[in-house]
Amino acid sequence: MKLISLITPEVNLDSLSRICQHDDAILLRQDAVYLCLSPHLSWPVKKLYALQTDLTVRQLQQPDGITAVSAQQWVELCSKATQNILWQK
Numbered sequence: 001m002k003l004i005s006l007i008t009p010e011v012n013l014d015s016l017s018r019i020c021q022h023d024d025a026i027l028l029r030q031d032a033v034y035l036c037l038s039p040h041l042s043w044p045v046k047k048l049y050a051l052q053t054d055l056t057v058r059q060l061q062q063p064d065g066i067t068a069v070s071a072q073q074w075v076e077l078c079s080k081a082t083q084n085i086l087w088q089k
Contacts, residue, residue, distance in 0.1 A: 003027060007030040016044055033050050033060055047067075
């Protein structure tokens with residue numbers, strides 16, 4: 001599993017989908033959690049996470065289909081991943 005972290009809401013999902021495999025996961029961090037406000041996005045993976053502290057700071061609710069994770073759970077996800085990728089546009 002690759003863990004792909006997004007930190008900005010400007011993301012090209014077509015480009016992102018080219019590197020995604022079935023068992024990969026995406027983690028929304030920093031301003032990328034604003035993507036939670038777009039429930040109709042077609043994500044290229046089934047496992048979608050958002051950092052709880054970033055949701056809280058931005059006063060966003062955890063949407064259906066996205067799992068909020070703590071900092072400790074984020075570290076656990078990183079340790080389970082075969083690759084950790086910071087995706088920028």
